[in-house]
Amino acid sequence: MQVQFGTTPFGGRPMSLALLAAQRNAAEQIPAGRSVDKWQLYRNLCEAKAIIGVGDRSLAVLSALLSFYPETELSEENGLIVFPSNQQLSLRAHGMAGPTLRRHIAALVKAGLIIRRDSPNGKRYARKSRAGQVEEAFGFSLAPLLARADEIASAADHVRAEMAALRMTRERVTLLRRDIGKLIDAAMEEQLEGDWDKVWQAFRSVVEAIPRRASLDELRAICDQLVAIRQIVDKMLEIKDNSSEIILSHIQNPILKLNRLRKKLGSILRPIETRKAHPQAIR
Template structure:
């Protein structure tokens, strides 16, 4: 059985809980303050339009009396006129607001809503709805809104990572098709197509954890396929051919102004400025003479912006593989981008060269790509 209040409204547990909320002693709430709390509550609770409009009109009826409870008493007819909703919709909105502990009904003996006046005609009490919970819980609304903002940011980051992984996978397959058209890549292409269909849209308010894991794995598979194809079916790691004494500095043959290059960085003897210039004529965009590795580093730092890569990408690359290989990776990716654009009527299939650069650096660090081998292959293709 359900208990029924004296005014005929069914008693709800939420109304009893909300009734315990109170204002600070001596606190006078203005309509502007109450309206701001109501807007935050509507956002925090994701109120639908009907309940949101009714709550807004209830707040507008607050007369800023110096009471310990925020009482309003508009009739259903008044609310129907103000909101354009039917009386049935108004009653449904009341139930929602009561269940969410936003308002508390204060019933009169006859079930009507009205003000109680003293002999002088001053309003001293009222029967209607108590809006005290809306204002008393304003700290809760602020916390919920912060949590929702953090959740939106986390969801955005997850979808951004999915976009990066998807583009990298598609670029790896495009490179595989361009450089190794004889290899069967249909299985990977079907996986990309199927995963794109299953990936939720950004507009959906879900956390795409599963999709992100799947795209990360698929990106790795596509890049591994391209890597293995470029190395004759094998993944070769860079070998250090420095047989000299470990006490001797490995950069002793560098020009003096190349001393800015980290002394711990062991650069392949094949990564000479001459090779880079022959393989990557785009280096001429630097506009300065390139005579040694120090000039290569300067050129790479300058041309980084041409890839659309953020400055943090350059800093990460320098930290991971050293300034020389970071600069060569910039120049190499820029040349790939321009070569592909030249072959496809000015539109490159590498849609995100900055992301391609980051991926290249990671593979260089992991030993999956040898920049000297890639430059030699690029020079050979250019000279053939």
């Protein structure tokens, strides 16, 4: 059975109260019998990297560390310490140079994702029983990952929801840009009444201010501005439609009156024409 305890760093690396707290929290916050799929946890971490505060290269090193964990499920029952040499770790991290590797390991420790378990001589190894079971290991503890699994999953869900909202807002902005632009073009081409040049300038000022990589809040503000412009365009077109209906009614009313007059005259003249054509029928 693996003994869980905090150790001070080997060599010149200093000990800090934050490191001691991280070691204790990792041991105390893992519920009994808890297990998590290590690769699902890693995928969640990749999505939530901005919230957790870890970079791409550091995640590549973490992936290499996870590959040394023999089981798919992270759990205390299977042990949570991996102990690869720097050479083995470098090979699985796509040949990352030693100084770069150490820098990213330090970044993972600082982010609270792994903990160093340094041996008395600073080497990484495991002491096994006669039955082949690991009794004590020195290397990197993955306990913080298991302890923070729910936090990482929640952060990943938040990022996914934000990305979905960003995608929907971006699509709405695109549709508004297309609709407003084409409606204004049509109105100007038809020479409809209204200050369409001013509306066009307002529309272009909003469009040209859109950042190349706009955040969700920026896109929402832009979307609100475009909606306001679209409402103005619709109102101007509605006024034109109403005026067209009035003009059309003025044109149609005399025609309707003339048609009604023709029908009335037709009903009067038809019997007279019949009597002229058949005088004997009248007698």
